Amino acid sequence: MQPASQPTVWTRRQMLMWGITGLGTTAAAIAAGSLFRRPSLVKIPPVVESSSAADSSMFDPMMVLRDFDYGTLKQENGRTVREFEVVANSTPLQLNSAISFVSWNLNGRVPGPTLRATEGDRVRVIFHNEDGHSHSMHFHGMHPAEMDGVQPIRHGKTMVYEFDAAPYGVHPYHCHIAPVTRHISKGLYGMFIIDPPGGRPPADEMVMVMGGYDLNNAQQNELYAFNGLPNYYRDHPIAIYQNQLVRLYLLNMIEFDPAITFHIHANMFQVYRTGRSLIPSEETDVITMGTAERHILEFSYRYPGQYMFHPHQDAIAEHGCMGLFDVLPS
Numbered sequence: 001m002q003p004a005s006q007p008t009v010w011t012r013r014q015m016l017m018w019g020i021t022g023l024g025t026t027a028a029a030i031a032a033g034s035l036f037r038r039p040s041l042v043k044i045p046p047v048v049e050s051s052s053a054a055d056s057s058m059f060d061p062m063m064v065l066r067d068f069d070y071g072t073l074k075q076e077n078g079r080t081v082r083e084f085e086v087v088a089n090s091t092p093l094q095l096n097s098a099i100s101f102v103s104w105n106l107n108g109r110v111p112g113p114t115l116r117a118t119e120g121d122r123v124r125v126i127f128h129n130e131d132g133h134s135h136s137m138h139f140h141g142m143h144p145a146e147m148d149g150v151q152p153i154r155h156g157k158t159m160v161y162e163f164d165a166a167p168y169g170v171h172p173y174h175c176h177i178a179p180v181t182r183h184i185s186k187g188l189y190g191m192f193i194i195d196p197p198g199g200r201p202p203a204d205e206m207v208m209v210m211g212g213y214d215l216n217n218a219q220q221n222e223l224y225a226f227n228g229l230p231n232y233y234r235d236h237p238i239a240i241y242q243n244q245l246v247r248l249y250l251l252n253m254i255e256f257d258p259a260i261t262f263h264i265h266a267n268m269f270q271v272y273r274t275g276r277s278l279i280p281s282e283e284t285d286v287i288t289m290g291t292a293e294r295h296i297l298e299f300s301y302r303y304p305g306q307y308m309f310h311p312h313q314d315a316i317a318e319h320g321c322m323g324l325f326d327v328l329p330s
Contacts, residue, residue: 041202042202042203042204042244043204043241043244044066044204045239045240045241045328046239047062047063047066047239048062058093058094059108059109059110059228061226061227061228061229061232061233061236062232062236062238064109064111064114064207064227064228065206065207065208065227065238066205066206066207067113067114067207068114068116068193068205068207069084069113069114069115069116070082070116070117071083071084071115071116071117071123071124072084076122079122080118080120080121080122081121081122081123081124082117082121082122082123082124082165083124083125083126084113084115084123084124084125084126085126085128086106086107086112086113086125086126086127086128086137087106087107087108087127087128087129087130088104088105088106088127088128088129088130088131088135088175088188089104089105089108089130089131090102090103090104090105090131090132091103091105091108093110093187093228093229095213095223095225095229095230095320096223096230096231099215099223101213101215102186103186103187104131104133104135104175104183104186104187104188105186105187105188106137106187106188106190109228110187110189110211110227110228111187111189111190111191111209111211111227111228111251111253112173112188112189112190113190114190114191114192114193114207114249115173115190115191115192115193116192116193116194116195117165117192117193117194117195118165118168118194118195118196118197119165119166119167119168119194119195119196119197120164120165120166120197121164121165122162122163122164122165123161123162123163123164123165124160124161124162125137125160125161125162126158126160127153127158127159127160127161128157128158129153129154129155129156129157129158129159130155130156131155132155133155133177133183134152134153134154134155134177135152135153135175135177135183135188136149136150136151136152136153136159136175136176136177137149137159137161137173137174137175138150138173138174138175138176139161139163139171139173139192140171140172140173140192140292141165141166141167141169141171141192141194142163142164142166142167143161143163143164144163147161147162147163148176149161149173149176150176152177165194166194167194167276168194168195168196168197168275168276169194169274169275169276170191170192170193170194170249170251170274170275170294170295170296171191171192171193171194171294172189172190172191172192172251172253172292172294173189173190173191173192174188174189174190174253174292175188175189181219181255181256182214182217184253184255185211185212185213185214185221185255185256187211187228189209189211189253190209191207191209191249191251191294193249193275196278200247200278201245202245203244203245203246203247203298204240204241204244204245204246204247205246205247205249206238206246206247206248206249207227207248207249207251208226208227208248208249208250208251209226209227209228209250209251209252209253210224210225210226210250210251210252210253210254210260210262210311210321211224211225211228211253211254212224212225212254212255212256212257213225213230213320214255214256219256220256221254221255221256221257221319222319223319223320224254224311224316224317224319224320224321225320225321226321226323230319230320230321231320231322232323233309233322233323233324234322234323234324237306237323237324237325237326238323238324238325238326239326239328240301240325240326240327240328241327241328241329241330242300242301242302242303242304242327242328242329242330243300243301243302243330244300244330245298245299245300246298246299246300247296247297247298248269248296248297248298248299249275249294249296250262250289250294250295250296250297251292251293251294252289252290252291252292252293252294253291253292254291254316255291257291257313257316258290258291259288259289259290260288260289260290260311260313260316261286261287261288261289261311261312261313262286262287262289262297262309262310262311263285263286263309263310263311263312264285264299264307264308264309264325265307265308265309266301266303266307267285267299267301267302267307268283268284268285268299269283269284269285269297269298269299270282270283270297270298270299271283271284271287271295271296271297272295272296272297272298273295274293274294274295275294275295275296280298286312301325301327303327304327304328304329305327306324306325306326306327307324307325307327308322308323308324309322309323309324309325310322310323
């Protein structure tokens with residue numbers, strides 16, 4: 001990977017120095033990584049819960065957007081353990097006013113919970129299968145063979161996946177039971193973020209997972225979505241603040257379409273491929289991803305207003321993978 005150009009590096013340093021000045025933080029505190037964890041540097045616009053959340057059988061994609069599950073923190077034998085509970089089940093999703101779809105999901109939502117740890121943590125995922133089909137959880141990243149999640153966990157059974165969080169970056173997880181395409185397209189997938197030990201600079205962080213819906217089992221998607229529900233962010237624009245850094249964790253889990261692009265209007269973003277670097281590899285306004293590819297994208301908007309984001313395969317955008325950023329004056 002080629003390092004970013006000098007101007008880009010200095011821009012990031014200037015941003016860090018702005019945070020140091022604003023907080024009056026000492027150099028020792030910066031070295032300890034405390035700056036990266038100070039929420040006071042970031043303002044999140046008030047989030048209004050949508051009417052769909054009133055239905056207990058539905059999840060709210062606006063809440064999914066900034067919901068990070070850090071698990072239950074434990075200390076065992078001198079080590080940090082993050083313990084997560086994940087339940088597979090079937091839930092009907094109202095994809096639009098006319099179409100209801102029976103999803104196979106994790107913790108009642110599509111995508112599943114965004115699990116988050118720091119590199120070196122011990123991760124323990126307690127997986128309960130309450131669905132009528134056999135399922136599993138396969139994590140991308142590094143782990144022993146017995147934790148690879150390719151063995152079926154039958155209805156009513158529990159499997160404990162335990163491994164060290166490595167390497168830092170953005171990783172998908174998904175069911176790996178054949179036919180894998182069907183299990184993924186029904187909704188059994190999610191994101192696993194492993195933070196670098198020193199963290200990343202402050203930002204308005206959010207998660208978007210692109211998925212497709214094969215409504216008639218023809219191995220072809222009829223609808224698409226960011227975070228589970230088609231056109232949700234088109235009808236409920238995402239509020240962000242002008243001139244504030246946005247860090248977007250983006251994952252493509254669309255089956256049956258070999259490649260998908262992601263594009264934002266009237267702006268450019270810095271790309272951290274697979275989240276495996278602290279320095280961006282490129283700047284662009286459109287990026288191409290195969291299934292299970294993922295990146296961190298960073299950007300801020302200079303001008304207030306509403307701006308589209310979507311795949312540049314227009315048919316996919318027009319069938320549900322469409323959203324808006326609502327940039328509020330700072």
